[in-house]
Amino acid sequence: MTYATKSPWVIHYDASSCNGCDIEVLAALCPGYDVERFGIVNTGNPKHADIFLVTGSVNEQNIKVVQEIYNQMVEPKVVVACGICACSGGIFHDCYNVIGGVDQAIPVDVYAPGCAVRPEAIIDAVVEALGILEEKSKALQAQRKGA
Amino acid sequence: MGKATVIPFGPQHPVLPEPLHLDLVVEDETVVEAIPQIGFVHRGLEKLVETRDYNQFIYVAERICGICAFGHSMGYAETVERLMGVEIPERAECLRVIWHELSRVHSHILWMGLAADAFGFESLFMHCWRLRERVLDIFEKTTGGRVIFSVVKVGGVVRDIDEGQLAEIKRVLEGIKDDYSQIMNAFLKDTSVKNRTVGVGFVSHEDALSMSMVGPFARASNVNYDVRMLGNGGYGRLSDFKPVLDTQGDCYARVKVRALEVLQSIDIIEEMIAQLPSGDIAVSVKGSPADGAEAANLVEQPRGECYYYARGNGTKNLERMRMRTPTSQNLAGMTTALSGCDLADVNMIVLTIDPCISCTER
Amino acid sequence: MTLETEFVPLCIEELPALAAEKKAEGARFVQLLAVNAEEGVDLIYTFMRDGVLTNHEIKGVGPSTVVPSITDQFLAAFVFENEVHDLFGVSISDIAIDFGGNFYALAQKEPMTIISPEQKAAREKARKLAAAKAAKERQPAARAAQAEYLAGHPDAHPGKPRGPIEPSGSDDLDARLAGVDPEKVARVKAALAAKAKKASETAAGNAELEKKLAGMDPEKAAKVRAAMEAKARREPSATEKEGE
Numbered sequence: 001m002t003y004a005t006k007s008p009w010v011i012h013y014d015a016s017s018c019n020g021c022d023i024e025v026l027a028a029l030c031p032g033y034d035v036e037r038f039g040i041v042n043t044g045n046p047k048h049a050d051i052f053l054v055t056g057s058v059n060e061q062n063i064k065v066v067q068e069i070y071n072q073m074v075e076p077k078v079v080v081a082c083g084i085c086a087c088s089g090g091i092f093h094d095c096y097n098v099i100g101g102v103d104q105a106i107p108v109d110v111y112a113p114g115c116a117v118r119p120e121a122i123i124d125a126v127v128e129a130l131g132i133l134e135e136k137s138k139a140l141q142a143q144r145k146g147a
Numbered sequence: 148m149g150k151a152t153v154i155p156f157g158p159q160h161p162v163l164p165e166p167l168h169l170d171l172v173v174e175d176e177t178v179v180e181a182i183p184q185i186g187f188v189h190r191g192l193e194k195l196v197e198t199r200d201y202n203q204f205i206y207v208a209e210r211i212c213g214i215c216a217f218g219h220s221m222g223y224a225e226t227v228e229r230l231m232g233v234e235i236p237e238r239a240e241c242l243r244v245i246w247h248e249l250s251r252v253h254s255h256i257l258w259m260g261l262a263a264d265a266f267g268f269e270s271l272f273m274h275c276w277r278l279r280e281r282v283l284d285i286f287e288k289t290t291g292g293r294v295i296f297s298v299v300k301v302g303g304v305v306r307d308i309d310e311g312q313l314a315e316i317k318r319v320l321e322g323i324k325d326d327y328s329q330i331m332n333a334f335l336k337d338t339s340v341k342n343r344t345v346g347v348g349f350v351s352h353e354d355a356l357s358m359s360m361v362g363p364f365a366r367a368s369n370v371n372y373d374v375r376m377l378g379n380g381g382y383g384r385l386s387d388f389k390p391v392l393d394t395q396g397d398c399y400a401r402v403k404v405r406a407l408e409v410l411q412s413i414d415i416i417e418e419m420i421a422q423l424p425s426g427d428i429a430v431s432v433k434g435s436p437a438d439g440a441e442a443a444n445l446v447e448q449p450r451g452e453c454y455y456y457a458r459g460n461g462t463k464n465l466e467r468m469r470m471r472t473p474t475s476q477n478l479a480g481m482t483t484a485l486s487g488c489d490l491a492d493v494n495m496i497v498l499t500i501d502p503c504i505s506c507t508e509r
Numbered sequence: 510m511t512l513e514t515e516f517v518p519l520c521i522e523e524l525p526a527l528a529a530e531k532k533a534e535g536a537r538f539v540q541l542l543a544v545n546a547e548e549g550v551d552l553i554y555t556f557m558r559d560g561v562l563t564n565h566e567i568k569g570v571g572p573s574t575v576v577p578s579i580t581d582q583f584l585a586a587f588v589f590e591n592e593v594h595d596l597f598g599v600s601i602s603d604i605a606i607d608f609g610g611n612f613y614a615l616a617q618k619e620p621m622t623i624i625s626p627e628q629k630a631a632r633e634k635a636r637k638l639a640a641a642k643a644a645k646e647r648q649p650a651a652r653a654a655q656a657e658y659l660a661g662h663p664d665a666h667p668g669k670p671r672g673p674i675e676p677s678g679s680d681d682l683d684a685r686l687a688g689v690d691p692e693k694v695a696r697v698k699a700a701l702a703a704k705a706k707k708a709s710e711t712a713a714g715n716a717e718l719e720k721k722l723a724g725m726d727p728e729k730a731a732k733v734r735a736a737m738e739a740k741a742r743r744e745p746s747a748t749e750k751e752g753e
Binding site for chain 2: 015026027028030031042044057059062063069083095097115
């Protein structure tokens with residue numbers, strides 16, 4: 001395992017969400033489900049983070065913000081779309097101001113559906129994201145060795 | 148005289164659960180002015196009444212905000228019932244009150260955890276949320292959902308709470324009271340917490356009135372108003388209800404008002420359980436609202452008074468549904484509370500108005 | 510016990526005076542909302558005093574009307590006035606904190622005024638229902654009037670009040686046309702002849718259809734007959750409307 005996968009740091013952003021998924025993301029960090037025992041820490045600085053947890057069906061004003069945070073994160077990085085709104089727009093998919101899911105703004109690696117997404121599903125999604133992070137990290141190293 | 152700098156705060160910030168942007172005009176670490184910029188959560192869901200009929204729209208109404216989800220579904224259902232002249236059974240009214248007060252307990256404890264995080268007391272944040280999990284367990288046992296329940300419909304409620312579950316709720320609430328008193332002491336009696344909250348973000352009584360503030364934010368400045376006093380719906384069955392008030396008007400007062408409201412809600416739930424009437428839990432509602440009929444309704448959500456308006460057009464789709472949430476009323480008050488504070492206190496003050504931006508912008 | 514609410518109409522000119530009056534008597538400003546109605550945008554200002562919620566409604570604000578702001582009395586209204594401006598396109602002057610149209614960054618301009626196909630269909634349906642209801646209400650009155658007429662004119666024809674006039678060459682029509690301009694007479698007679706031809710054609714068409722149905726599968730024939738009956742049922746109401 002790489003260093004990143006032993007203790008991935010998470011950055012969370014609410015991109016036009018109703019807050020349901022956000023409080024479940026925070027609940028996953030709290031003693032009830034406690035992902036901190038896996039070394040997962042919630043940070044506010046994109047440059048410190050490995051995993052980007054996005055919630056919410058993105059609206060017009062938020063596209064730039066989501067892209068900005070994604071661009072500031074350093075490779076290797078993984079994006080987890082939490083909640084059905086982030087996956088596809090959810091119940092708001094036909095609203096006039098919603099672009100319909102985070103993958104319309106940035107590339108997404110793992111989709112965790114649910115309304116609101118359960119903390120167990122978030123943990124599952126993060127574990128899957130760790131696998132992808134590991135692969136990306138190895139690919140980056142191989143690239144550097146090759147170059 | 149210092150130099151004026153503009154510091155952008157948000158929309159992404161670890162202390163903010165929701166995106167809110169503030170342009171803080173700062174002179175040497177003192178905030179002179181705060182200009183809010185919202186619009187990051189505007190989904191435009193009020194237009195969805197055109198494509199969802201009045202029974203389906205309740206699922207959209209619930210998802211305006213995940214924290215006040217039950218309040219919105221209850222307020223929407225009450226408004227449409229008023230529009231169509233439907234009387235729901237008494238048991239349904241009381242069940243709605245029980246779930247709504249449990250929702251208030253969970254919301255206030257959630258808020259207290261976030262407030263602790265805002266002034267840097269992370270372990271208190273963890274303790275609050277650990278306690279809150281017990282309330283979410285009650286929700287899961289009675290409705291199936293932790294955050295969004297979908298248990299209200301136009302005409303009543305969908306599920307009943309049987310005697311065994313009611314006894315369980317009482318037992319869990321008694322258990323919560325004991326742990327909760329320790330957390331309350333940490334907030335209200337601890338000196339280092341007091342240093343962070345007393346005298347910070349002061350809003351006077353006159354300002355609170357002139358800016359039409361609502362909710363615990365206003366009650367901390369001695370504004371004597373709470374929708375539950377008006378006795379709408381199941382709240383009319385309460386023997387006595389007095390809003391929790393405080394005269395100090397600063398962050399400490401707001402924490403105190405919310406902390407005491409949790410205890411008040413637990414008392415209300417116990418009273419409701421004791422006098423829960425038997426009977427049906429729903430009536431079937433047929434037909435559509437009349438063309439041109441209008442109805443307005445108020446609900447006391449954890450963050451304050453929420454106003455609902457519905458207008459029918461003769462078909463199964465409503466012509467207009469409008470929810471005015473407490474945070475939109477309180478934005479003017481927030482800008483006043485922020486002027487003259489230290490830059491390091493901005494987190495705390497923004498959080499003490501309990502902003503629910505997704506409610507504000509829908 | 511339920512909440513007391515009332516809806517009261519208001520004109521734009523009275524708005525500043527109303528805001529000042531409410532402020533003076535200590536009422537609380539609750540909210541401002543807009544509804545995209547058929548004749549324009551309806552604005553509803555809500556105030557609360559002594560537990561009674563009063564909604565003041567201004568109906569039909571057009572795109573060129575400028576509404577005065579009430580933020581001089583109630584600062585909290587700036588949020589709603591900016592929102593109403595951005596979503597409905599209502600111009601409001603002198604808002605205390607004016608975002609100038611950038612309160613929400615929207616994908617569509619003034620989205621709440623865009624009438625979607627669903628809403629259009631709903632309004633059409635409501636209009637049809639209202640018209641049908643009004644017609645139904647007029648029916649007993651119309652029948653009573655007809656009965657009265659028949660009672661007063663014993664030799665008039667009973668049955669359908671109006672229908673295609675058969676140009677049977679009866680004296681009635683010629684007598685009526687006797688005093689009229691001969692060109693007009695010729696035109697009227699030609700129109701009537703055309704109508705009679707069409708009526709006979711449809712009758713002929715019906716006869717042909719009957720022949721076809723006789724030769725068809727009986728189940729299918731029954732279905733076609735039901736459809737024709739439904740069509741025929743719709744037609745009389747159409748001619749009634751025409752006659753009116």
